[in-house]
Amino acid sequence: MGSASCKNSKSATPAAKNEEAKKITIGVFGLDDAGKTTAVKAIEGDPVKEAEPTIGTDKLMVPYPAIGKGKGKSKERIEMIDVGGGKRFRDRTWGECYDKVHGFIFVVDASNKSRIGENKTILNDLLDNSKLQDKPVLILANKQDKKNAIKDEDYLKDKLEIEDLKRKHRIEFCTAIGKDKSKADDAIRQGFSWLIGEIESDYQKLNARVNKTKTSTESKSPASTKKPRGRLHSEPSDMDDDGIVYGKSRQKSSSPPPSYRVLDTRSSQNLSTRLPQLDINKSKRKPSGYNTYSDNDDDKDVTNRSFSRPNVVVPMSDRTNRASSPPLSSAAAATAGFNKKKKVVGTGAVGNYDLPTNKSTLNEPKPFRSTYEPFPDDIPWTSSSIRSTKLDSTLTPKPSMINDPLKRSVSPLVRDSKPITSTLSKPGKINDDDEYGYKYGLLSSDKNKPSYPSLNRTKDDDSFKYPSPSSTTKPLTNLRKPLSSNHGLDDDDYGRKSPSIIRRSNLPPPVTTTPTTTTTAKKTNRYDDNSDNDNDYYKKTTTNTPKRLDSDDDDDRNKSKPYDRLSDRFKTNDDPYGTTSKSFSSKPKSRFADDDDDDNDKYKPAIKTRPKISDDDDDLPSSSKYDTRPKYGSDYPTSSFSKPTSRFKQDDNDRPSSPYRSTTLPKYGEDNRSTSLSRFNNNDNNRTSSTTKPSTHSKFSDDDDDRPSSKWKPSTYSKFDGDDDDRRPAPLSKIPSRSKLNEENDDDNRSFSSKKPSSSRFDDDDDRPTTLSRAPARSRFDDDDDDDRRPGTLAKVPSRSKFDDDDDDDDRPISSSRPSTSKLGTSGARNDYTSANRSRTNPYSDY
Numbered sequence: 001m002g003s004a005s006c007k008n009s010k011s012a013t014p015a016a017k018n019e020e021a022k023k024i025t026i027g028v029f030g031l032d033d034a035g036k037t038t039a040v041k042a043i044e045g046d047p048v049k050e051a052e053p054t055i056g057t058d059k060l061m062v063p064y065p066a067i068g069k070g071k072g073k074s075k076e077r078i079e080m081i082d083v084g085g086g087k088r089f090r091d092r093t094w095g096e097c098y099d100k101v102h103g104f105i106f107v108v109d110a111s112n113k114s115r116i117g118e119n120k121t122i123l124n125d126l127l128d129n130s131k132l133q134d135k136p137v138l139i140l141a142n143k144q145d146k147k148n149a150i151k152d153e154d155y156l157k158d159k160l161e162i163e164d165l166k167r168k169h170r171i172e173f174c175t176a177i178g179k180d181k182s183k184a185d186d187a188i189r190q191g192f193s194w195l196i197g198e199i200e201s202d203y204q205k206l207n208a209r210v211n212k213t214k215t216s217t218e219s220k221s222p223a224s225t226k227k228p229r230g231r232l233h234s235e236p237s238d239m240d241d242d243g244i245v246y247g248k249s250r251q252k253s254s255s256p257p258p259s260y261r262v263l264d265t266r267s268s269q270n271l272s273t274r275l276p277q278l279d280i281n282k283s284k285r286k287p288s289g290y291n292t293y294s295d296n297d298d299d300k301d302v303t304n305r306s307f308s309r310p311n312v313v314v315p316m317s318d319r320t321n322r323a324s325s326p327p328l329s330s331a332a333a334a335t336a337g338f339n340k341k342k343k344v345v346g347t348g349a350v351g352n353y354d355l356p357t358n359k360s361t362l363n364e365p366k367p368f369r370s371t372y373e374p375f376p377d378d379i380p381w382t383s384s385s386i387r388s389t390k391l392d393s394t395l396t397p398k399p400s401m402i403n404d405p406l407k408r409s410v411s412p413l414v415r416d417s418k419p420i421t422s423t424l425s426k427p428g429k430i431n432d433d434d435e436y437g438y439k440y441g442l443l444s445s446d447k448n449k450p451s452y453p454s455l456n457r458t459k460d461d462d463s464f465k466y467p468s469p470s471s472t473t474k475p476l477t478n479l480r481k482p483l484s485s486n487h488g489l490d491d492d493d494y495g496r497k498s499p500s501i502i503r504r505s506n507l508p509p510p511v512t513t514t515p516t517t518t519t520t521a522k523k524t525n526r527y528d529d530n531s532d533n534d535n536d537y538y539k540k541t542t543t544n545t546p547k548r549l550d551s552d553d554d555d556d557r558n559k560s561k562p563y564d565r566l567s568d569r570f571k572t573n574d575d576p577y578g579t580t581s582k583s584f585s586s587k588p589k590s591r592f593a594d595d596d597d598d599d600n601d602k603y604k605p606a607i608k609t610r611p612k613i614s615d616d617d618d619d620l621p622s623s624s625k626y627d628t629r630p631k632y633g634s635d636y637p638t639s640s641f642s643k644p645t646s647r648f649k650q651d652d653n654d655r656p657s658s659p660y661r662s663t664t665l666p667k668y669g670e671d672n673r674s675t676s677l678s679r680f681n682n683n684d685n686n687r688t689s690s691t692t693k694p695s696t697h698s699k700f701s702d703d704d705d706d707r708p709s710s711k712w713k714p715s716t717y718s719k720f721d722g723d724d725d726d727r728r729p730a731p732l733s734k735i736p737s738r739s740k741l742n743e744e745n746d747d748d749n750r751s752f753s754s755k756k757p758s759s760s761r762f763d764d765d766d767d768r769p770t771t772l773s774r775a776p777a778r779s780r781f782d783d784d785d786d787d788d789r790r791p792g793t794l795a796k797v798p799s800r801s802k803f804d805d806d807d808d809d810d811d812r813p814i815s816s817s818r819p820s821t822s823k824l825g826t827s828g829a830r831n832d833y834t835s836a837n838r839s840r841t842n843p844y845s846d847y
């Protein structure tokens with residue numbers, strides 16, 4: 001590493017001059033998710049299928065292209081400065097590279113037309129920058145493998161507004177993720193060769209500029225003559241290359257890192273004297289799952305790449321939600337005010353707080369916990385107590401309260417309601433649970449909105465990449481929102497405002513049996529299996545459930561006179577979606593129908609009126625009264641209702657369950673097991689695997705049987721139910737991965753937990769109900785924040801690729817699922833996933 005730099009041409013010997021002539025530094029710029037890293041890796045000869053989002057800057061050496069005489073045959077290397085494309089990086093770190101490069105590459109995701117305007121702005125800013133003036137530029141119109149990619153040069157130039165570009169430039173239409181693993185796409189190679197050739201042709205001039213800048217920098221900071229070792233890019237500076245004065249705001253550890261690299265032109269020493277000391281090393285945490293980042297400052301870890309990731313300095317504002325964050329040292333405290341204003345300390349930081357390092361396992365749950373931690377869990381929430389509470393009208397949580405996070409946090413009663421919702425077997429409660437998760441975990445959808453711009457491929461994906469407390473919750477939010485919005489259940493879910501009354505009144509006389517109907521429903525019903533699973537799960541795990549259900553039912557009965565059977569109310573659900581319409585087009589509805597079924601009868605009056613065939617309740621003790629269940633046998637698609645909720649319930653184990661999965665799965669009609677999902681079926685064992693578990697039980701397990709589980713049960717359970725603690729926003733791992741939803745490939749399910757699964761799922765319901773495989777919603781996220789996308793990590797998550805193909809246009813919704821994947825520690829998984837998806841389509845368009 002570091003070959004690029006530091007020689008002063010004036011003092012070089014002839015031999016050194018030759019050597020020096022070979023030192024070329026190329027900057028690689030472009031928006032996040034454009035494919036910069038992928039392109040660089042291709043040039044390096046180490047192609048990757050799924051590059052991690054770049055944080056800060058990354059340097060690596062690539063072979064000299066095979067141009068000129070003997071070029072490419074030597075050991076000469078060209079330094080590539082691969083920058084993170086996130087907005088924060090663009091704003092702060094890019095500028096540090098401008099004067100170091102002899103030329104640059106600008107990578108454009110040609111398939112993402114929605115960001116073409118952004119590309120135009122960024123590119124023109126680069127072209128207008130004096131530090132890059134007259135430096136040759138290679139524009140790579142990447143992702144040509146995607147069908148909607150811009151392939152016309154004139155068109156692209158027009159869009160980028162570079163028709164009149166005078167400087168040396170070239171546009172290559174390429175596919176960075178080449179098919180040939182051994183070599184880069186020809187267009188990339190040719191373009192790179194051209195670029196190097198142009199630089200060589202004007203090397204003296206260009207190199208003089210580079211050296212001049214270096215000399216200038218060195219003279220400013222005597223300390224640099226000592227060649228302190230440290231992070232190249234993360235070193236704070238008083239002024240960035242763009243002239244932004246950070247001055248005191250750029251704080252860093254007073255004690256220089258163990259090593260400073262030769263290339264570091266910043267004076268860490270000066271900084272240390274100027275700035276308050278912040279002993280951040282002690283609090284340094286290595287983000288789990290983050291593959292590329294090395295916490296170790298020691299150069300021993302340095303191979304041919306350097307990361308600019310600085311020690312994590314969490315902005316005070318961010319720390320507020322992180323109970324586990326280590327206390328600030330006195331020095332840190334002294335600078336806290338400043339940090340608070342700036343939010344970012346140090347250059348590297350471009351995102352300090354964007355970095356995954358901010359998060360730790362300890363931190364994850366804190367944010368949302370804080371709201372209700374004050375309320376001890378010592379309250380014996382037994383089923384009976386819950387029951388009694390529920391019965392007590394005064395204690396019954398009102399939808400408004402439930403929905404209002406503030407109220408909940410303040411009122412013990414509200415909190416109490418939480419357990420109720422989570423534990424009660426009513427189907428509607430499921431919604432509540434979701435609500436709960438939504439409200440608390442994600443309430444912050446805005447507040448917690450990940451601030452890891454570059455990390456995420458998708459806007460919201462930040463959390464994926466780098467799961468943080470806030471980020472973790474996000475998925476839920478997304479998930480929940482769509483549901484509620486679609487069905488108008490948002491806040492009313494809880495309200496099962498005695499929908500039963502409505503039902504009962506409206507329902508026709510109960511149909512005792514319609515075996516045929518049942519059968520049909522089963523086939524068509526995608527949730528069939530799911531329900532079964534849930535049942536199994538509950539059998540084993542929850543003993544009280546039946547009771548609760550009963551009691552609940554009883555309540556309903558009390559209210560409703562007309563009911564002959566509990567099953568009646570459920571039946572309605574089945575009919576509409578199960579028996580009558582099997583087409584997936586109806587899926588969206590059916591999904592929700594299932595979820596809501598009970599509570600939501602009000603929403604589906606039509607359905608309710610239909611004769612009820614199903615015995616959801618059958619198994620339940622209460623059902624005995626009605627005794628409907630045996631009639632339909634195991635085939636009955638009970639699961640559909642409970643499914644959504646049940647999923648969460650089973651999340652006990654940290655595995656990311658994806659509630660959505662059900663939506664994606666086409667298989668509901670038939671034997672669940674036969675479907676790809678089958679792996680999840682019934683295996684109790686599956687639970688052991690984090691990813692599969694949730695899905696397995698709730699959705700897929702098949703107990704076709706009638707066992708006494710109530711369909712509602714699933715619904716009633718909140719995702720978090722299983723774990724007492726789980727009600728709170730689960731850690732990322734728990735959160736259903738969006739990937740699951742999308743997954744066309746069963747295999748990939750486990751690998752990702754995505755934040756946004758839920759939302760996506762609903763988005764497309766109408767449009768593409770039929771194919772489970774699709775990642776429905778992704779588009780919806782795409783546009784949210786261009787910059788922000790990608791959870792920071794994790795999310796870059798793996799998942800992004802999944803979405804890509806669905807909509808070429810949308811392209812990446814957000815970042816990141818990457819992070820999440822990596823964070824999850826399943827980088828491999830992510831890769832798998834991406835690769836699998838990639839074959840289909842473009843992973844993420846929007847970053």
Ligand SMILES: Nc1nc2c(ncn2[C@@H]2O[C@H](COP(=O)(O)OP(=O)(O)OP(=O)(O)O)[C@@H](O)[C@H]2O)c(=O)[nH]1
Nearest residue numbers: 032033034035036037038051054085143175176177
């Ligand atoms: N379909 C397709 N996907 C690509 C291509 N090149 C890159 N990608 C994908 O685009 C995503 C982003 O690639 P990266 O190389 O990480 O993009 P980047 O510009 O380095 O992103 P940041 O580091 O966040 O700035 C990854 O999922 C890649 O697999 C391509 O030619 N075709």
Ligand SMILES: [Mg+2]
Nearest residue numbers: 036037053054
């Ligand atoms: Mg990158």
